[in-house]
Amino acid sequence: MPVSNTVTGMVLSAIPIGDYDKRVVILTKELGKISAFAKGARRPNSALLACTQPFFFGQFGLYYGRSSYNITSCDIASYFPELRNDIDSLYYGMYFCEFTDYITKENNDETQILKLLYQTLKAVAKKTIPLPLIRAIFELKIISLEGEGPQVFQCVKCEKPLDASGNAGEYSFSPECRGLLCEGCRRHDYSARRLNCSTTYAMQYIVSKGIEKLYTFTVTGEVLEELALSIEKYLSLIIDHEFKSLEAVKSLNEG
Numbered sequence: 001m002p003v004s005n006t007v008t009g010m011v012l013s014a015i016p017i018g019d020y021d022k023r024v025v026i027l028t029k030e031l032g033k034i035s036a037f038a039k040g041a042r043r044p045n046s047a048l049l050a051c052t053q054p055f056f057f058g059q060f061g062l063y064y065g066r067s068s069y070n071i072t073s074c075d076i077a078s079y080f081p082e083l084r085n086d087i088d089s090l091y092y093g094m095y096f097c098e099f100t101d102y103i104t105k106e107n108n109d110e111t112q113i114l115k116l117l118y119q120t121l122k123a124v125a126k127k128t129i130p131l132p133l134i135r136a137i138f139e140l141k142i143i144s145l146e147g148e149g150p151q152v153f154q155c156v157k158c159e160k161p162l163d164a165s166g167n168a169g170e171y172s173f174s175p176e177c178r179g180l181l182c183e184g185c186r187r188h189d190y191s192a193r194r195l196n197c198s199t200t201y202a203m204q205y206i207v208s209k210g211i212e213k214l215y216t217f218t219v220t221g222e223v224l225e226e227l228a229l230s231i232e233k234y235l236s237l238i239i240d241h242e243f244k245s246l247e248a249v250k251s252l253n254e255g
Helices: 087-103 111-126 131-145 197-208 221-238 244-254
Strands: 003-017 021-028 032-038 057-064 069-078 172-174 179-181
Touching (some): 003 111, 021 111, 087 111, 087 244, 111 131, 131 197, 131 221, 172 197
Parallel strands (some): 032 069
Antiparallel strands (some): 003 021, 021 032, 172 179
């Protein structure tokens, strides 16, 4: 017999199937990432029409048939209308969902990632800090939660920590070495980029703080540029994937 279940989660993506159905990818608190079919969800009068779109967050009634999950009901908690009404916010939101879809795994505990995505979309909707800063924070935090983050508290080579005063001015960031390098070790890595101490502090804050406190600070334009460039170069080395939505995000900055 089919097994029924209720889960809390967010829709990451949805694609049409046949004439009226959808295949939906949901990041859930209880089951991790799952794929589910929503029969008739593309019909104008369907009860599943609104809740099978990206950014929808709420509860889903599921039953597991012979080989797949099927959505039977949904209860909307938030659907982030602010993202749908602003093209910049929409593109960033799509990118965050696509990144999350790529990095998460099925049947894995992704509770912290779900929490991060939810808080990130809330930050996009509020627009209290710049979207490029939200992107940098999200990227560094999500890879850190997945155990792929850089070492930002000591030299990755000799393990020399920041001095007692917290001075980070003599440290450089090496994507190839996956973290900070002290002045001595930097001499052996000409690709390492010396960082403003505020950039290092920002990295440490993002990696170490709880998700609820992530989107509570801002930085200067110079620090944001360093932070974004360092994370971008780091991601290019550890993630072999091209995000379609990232091109749309970059087009906003070019415009």
